[in-house]
Amino acid sequence: MAGFFWLIPLIPALSSLVLVLFGSRISRKAISLQACLAVLASFILSFTALAHLVRMPPESARLTKTLLGWISSGAFSAPVTFFFDPLTAVMCLVVSGVGFLIHVYSVGYMAEDRSYARYFGLLNLFTFFMLVLVMASNIVLMFVGWEGVGLCSYLLIGFWFERPAAAKAGLKAFIVNRIGDAGFILGMLFLILKVGSPEFAKINGAAAGGVLGPGLVTLAAVLLFVGAAGKSAQIPLYVWLPDAMEGPTPVSALIHAATMVTAGVYMVARLNGLYSASPAAGTIVAFIGAVTAVFAASMALVQTDIKKVLAYSTISQIGYMFIGCGVGAYAAGIFHLTTHAFFKSLLFLGAGSVIHSLSGEQDIRKMGGLRKHLPRTFPAFLVAALAISGIPFLSGFFSKDAILTSAFAGGHYAVWALGLVGAGLTAFYMFRLVFLTFFGESRLGEEAKRHLHESPGIMTTPLIILAVFSALAGFIGLPAVVGEKADLFGRFLEPVVRAAMAPFPAAVEWNLILVSTAAAVGGLFIAYLFYIRYSLFPGRLAARVPRIYRVLVGKYYVDEFYDAVIVRPAVRGSEFVYAHFDLKVIDGALNGSASAANLAGLGFSRLQTGLIKDYALAFLLGVVLFLGFILFLKI
């Protein structure tokens, strides 16, 4: 059964193809069944492949299958080869598992939508590309998946394309991604040029073995990270993610929380040989991650749209994953990726449930007191909020802790400090969201109050399943203070990421755990004070520091800056080119050749005067010339 692991990406691909081609003719029930079962099949296959994997000796634990030769020119070859090792196993399970739950949720959420088949077709297609991305054995095939998920993201953000805001958001996402991809392609090309092969094993080996010069390693690593910054929404290419909330909420959950945005993290972890060989690149990665974490968290403090808060939260949390990878704790980064997939998708789906029950309201200023009316959504949402804040014993606590401890242990104190600040902010804004939405006085509009209802079972069941995972998943990655062999997750990934943590005094580690717990609980408590006890305080605080408040609400005016410095000059430039080159040169050439042909035709038609003598003259001229040729040129 494990021999069929290469079908993991292909089953959703087939389902997507069927839905795209014949979707309009299949019943909704059949579409739902097919789409969900396709992803479930991938999940089951991933699970069996994992089971097979754990029985293999750790050093050689991988399954490989080449499907076709694809590119082969001279010494360079980039075949379509899927492989399955511990890192891929984790990613596949996350993508297909969480993906399956989100597919099921979507059946309920999108039940009224008229483009049902297109939605599920695109969702399946996305799953296919994401699985290709994580199962690729070489960087070229991974890039195919990379581009594919970017495309699906564009199509799904702009799913309701009749809305101009959605269409613009989709375009923004794609274009910003493209800028990142330019860096990625350059990095990829440098690597292929110097290593001679796109295979990850060869690239990691070449970097670790010192075959590549340190300058090249750093350059390639940084360029690839530019691509990751675009795909995973880090500074400076994060601006598309908040806008991407225009898409359906399950899409936000799947693509912009659990999977696509984590592709950058996966890429860094997969190329850990490269990043480990360049401390400079690692520092850059970690630093950008840390700054992004705090930067995004600060913007989440003042957002009033429930989905936008979660979007900035995602940007911030991915920053944490990059901190982990940047300091060399790749396993910790991937661990946080996994737990984040659980609680962030839960948060988004929960938000979707809230929005659904309020018939479309997304402004948290118009919510409040919902915990009485949403008895299944609320507890799940609360569990996720606790998890993301890093409250002890939930999954987020263990994963965030692993990252911060590694940062401190590696001597990156500035990064650690920023991460700590971010943790506090995270707890604060998360519980701000919870308190404003579910607690307190109801600030609902009349319409919303009348239609208020809990979401159907098909939407709340995935929430509950995800809540269980958000709560318990941490226990597979216990910190070293608990026991040497307690970190099952880290040990599982060790053959791939080869991260050896220096032995660390237990006392320091306990202190660190205490400090980060204090930050989390502190953040929660302050949120309680702000929004439950002294609910008028936030307003007065904002009035006291209006400029700071405005900057935060205005998202530091980054979008406006980009617009002025990059977008408008580009648009003006292309308008100029259009007016002077497109219209004058290209159109001119085409129209010119057409009118030249026209004129030639007119000219020649003047020869046809209709008079016999003129025709006869032409005859005579022809005969004279012909005779001349024969006689004198011997033709």
Next chain:
Amino acid sequence: MAWVIFGFLSLLCAGSVVAMVLSKNQAHNALFLVLSFASLGGIFGLLDAPFVAAAQVIIYAGAIMVLFLFAIMMINLKEGLPPERKRVIYGISAVLGCVLFAELLIVARRAFFHGAEAAPAGGANPAGLGHLLFTDYLYPFELTSLLLVAALVGALTLAGKKGSS
């Protein structure tokens, strides 16, 4: 002796063609042409082609030119063409005509470069010609008769059209 006849006949032929060019009256033109064809018949005779000579006189001078004259009669032209203007085409055609003349003379010279002067052709008499026509060139012969029928029918159709002025 033969030269005298040749010279006389050729002068007559060419001269009547020139006269045809110079004359403005269609009937005169036709008559000059008859004279030209008749003298040409004589020249054919000088070329050891008696049958063709006879055919030329009978068919061309006799039948075709009579046809022309009938047409002229039916057309019943009034005189008075407006005076000819000087047109470019006359100049060009004159020049081209001279060039053509020169080129054809060169052709003629090359054709007779070897100065071939053979004896009179073997099957040049009517009997020999008939033999050729009915054996080697039977198909063209039959097809030509078809052509004549077609021309006849065509002319009848064209001439018989009513009310299509």
Next chain:
Amino acid sequence: MIPGSAFLVLAIVLFVLGVLAFFLKRDLLTQFMSVEVMLNAGNLAFLALAKASSKAEAQVIVFFILTVAAAEAVVGMAIVLHFFKQRKCIRTEDVSGLKG
């Protein structure tokens, strides 16, 4: 004997005269007649060369040319009559129905 080249030269002269006649005349009938002149010049050339190469085939060709010229004259006359009926004159200078 008279050399074949002399006949050929005469044929050429007649041909060029026919060409010039076609261009210098403005009425259809005379232009038609000039075409007949050109045909005859061709006949003469054939016969001249037949004598020079002592082949009888040329006379066969001349025979056919003669016949075809007759047929062509018949149809041509019919057309000329139509032409005249339509325009009441046989000037060809302004006939430009085939223009363009």
